[in-house]
Amino acid sequence: MADLNTRISDYVWKNLSEKHVTGKKDPFWESLLNTGTELWLDTGDMEEAEANWSAEMSALTTNNTLLNNEIQKGIYDVFISEAKSIVRDLPQEDRVKEIAFILNARHGLRLAQKFGGYVSVELHTDTAHDIKAIQYYGKRYHEICPEQFIVKVPYTAEGLIGARLLKDSGVKINFTLEFSARENALVTRVARPDYLNVFLGRIGAYMINNKLGDGSGAGEMAVISSQNWVTGLSAKNPWQTKLIAASLRSCNQLELLAGTNVYTMPPKVAAAGRKELSGKFSSRTHENYHVSIYDSAKGAHVEKFWEVDNKVLHLAERLASKVPATGSELIHIAHEEGCEDMFPSLTKEEKSFIVSDGKIPVHSRWEKKISEGKIAPDTLLNLAGLTSFTSDQEMVDKRIRDIIE
Numbered sequence: 001m002a003d004l005n006t007r008i009s010d011y012v013w014k015n016l017s018e019k020h021v022t023g024k025k026d027p028f029w030e031s032l033l034n035t036g037t038e039l040w041l042d043t044g045d046m047e048e049a050e051a052n053w054s055a056e057m058s059a060l061t062t063n064n065t066l067l068n069n070e071i072q073k074g075i076y077d078v079f080i081s082e083a084k085s086i087v088r089d090l091p092q093e094d095r096v097k098e099i100a101f102i103l104n105a106r107h108g109l110r111l112a113q114k115f116g117g118y119v120s121v122e123l124h125t126d127t128a129h130d131i132k133a134i135q136y137y138g139k140r141y142h143e144i145c146p147e148q149f150i151v152k153v154p155y156t157a158e159g160l161i162g163a164r165l166l167k168d169s170g171v172k173i174n175f176t177l178e179f180s181a182r183e184n185a186l187v188t189r190v191a192r193p194d195y196l197n198v199f200l201g202r203i204g205a206y207m208i209n210n211k212l213g214d215g216s217g218a219g220e221m222a223v224i225s226s227q228n229w230v231t232g233l234s235a236k237n238p239w240q241t242k243l244i245a246a247s248l249r250s251c252n253q254l255e256l257l258a259g260t261n262v263y264t265m266p267p268k269v270a271a272a273g274r275k276e277l278s279g280k281f282s283s284r285t286h287e288n289y290h291v292s293i294y295d296s297a298k299g300a301h302v303e304k305f306w307e308v309d310n311k312v313l314h315l316a317e318r319l320a321s322k323v324p325a326t327g328s329e330l331i332h333i334a335h336e337e338g339c340e341d342m343f344p345s346l347t348k349e350e351k352s353f354i355v356s357d358g359k360i361p362v363h364s365r366w367e368k369k370i371s372e373g374k375i376a377p378d379t380l381l382n383l384a385g386l387t388s389f390t391s392d393q394e395m396v397d398k399r400i401r402d403i404i405e
Contacts, residue, residue: 008086016110016113020115023053025055025056026054028277029057029274031279032263037257040264041266041267042060042265043060044107045267052274060119060120061174062108062122063120068392068393079106080400080404083102086098104122104124112148118148119149119150123151124393126393129157131162138171138173139171151166152173152175152176153173154176154177154386155175157328159175164191173195174195176197177197178196179203179222181226184243185313189320190323194239194241196242196243198245200218200248202359202381204219206377212297218302221291222306223243224288226243227261228286245263254273255277255284256284257284258281258283259283299371311338315337363377
């Protein structure tokens with residue numbers, strides 16, 4: 001297998017010749033950078049990234065959805081076909097997964113070479129509940145580009161354990177798919193990643209789509225609360241964990257969340273901000289934003305997006321003191337500590353609801369379980385997010401199969 005990994009690494013690096021882009025200094029982005037916010041672009045599109053890149057930006061991040069957007073353009077079809085000979089001795093599904101890995105690594109290297117910054121690369125969604133696979137592929141990403149690759153691991157019970165093991169072995173980690181301060185409090189202490197996230201745009205969408213509020217303030221509150229908890233709790237860790245405000249939906253959030261450790265900005269949001277905002281930024285990390293909540297949200301426990309209770313803190317410290325060996329053990333401990341709603345048990349029918357609803361779950365389906373403390377809105381968004389990424393990964397895998405079969 002070591003020989004195969006070497007051949008794959010050589011192939012990923014073969015004939016890599018991206019023309020380096022030197023970003024120009026921009027007082028607008030410099031002002032935001034001076035509040036303490038690192039600026040990352042959230043795209044896999046090379047042209048979009050180049051059009052918005054400036055000297056103040058330090059990284060790009062991709063995910064299963066963004067990579068799928070690039071793969072479906074057909075730009076890697078020949079590359080996929082040529083990769084077939086390298087993995088020909090593997091079983092069919094392993095061949096597909098290996099080529100998907102090759103595509104992620106190749107596209108990540110192109111971005112790294114072109115822009116010179118860090119690049120977050122995402123694991124195949126099939127690894128989300130497999131600790132050994134998380135470690136295996138995470139280490140291989142790191143070995144291909146240790147100076148620039150940051151490995152994205154999703155929020156699952158196994159992801160918490162796998163990310164911690166990777167981080168302890170020297171791999172830079174971006175823990176992804178979190179939607180609340182309490183999830184990030186847990187991640188900070190247990191996984192100890194370099195970066196973690198709040199996908200704030202979907203929080204507002206959850207409020208709007210389910211008529212729980214007008215969407216204002218909820219995502220911002222989740223970010224500000226997460227930032228303060230992560231800063232405090234990571235002081236107990238061997239290094240600082242930084243919070244990413246991810247899934248920005250409007251350019252005014254660039255002002256509202258200034259001072260957050262990191263922004264991952266879709267190019268459209270970055271371009272709109274550059275065009276519409278004054279460029280006079282100041283830190284807002286101690287703001288207490290008002291959240292619009294309708295009467296219909298009574299019992300919906302939307303406060304779990306930004307509140308962190310003692311049960312969660314106790315769970316975090318218990319898991320941090322002795323990280324479980326398996327995901328099922330971690331889930332059992334979470335239930336013992338009264339945090340069942342963070343790692344719920346789902347029926348087959350409930351899992352089908354998560355799939356059919358898409359990125360934003362239908363709240364009415366879950367009202368009873370939420371009121372009983374068996375699931376929560378942040379958990380629903382996490383489950384839906386992973387399912388959405390899985391769907392996009394399946395599209396990548398299908399294109400690979402169509403080419404290599």
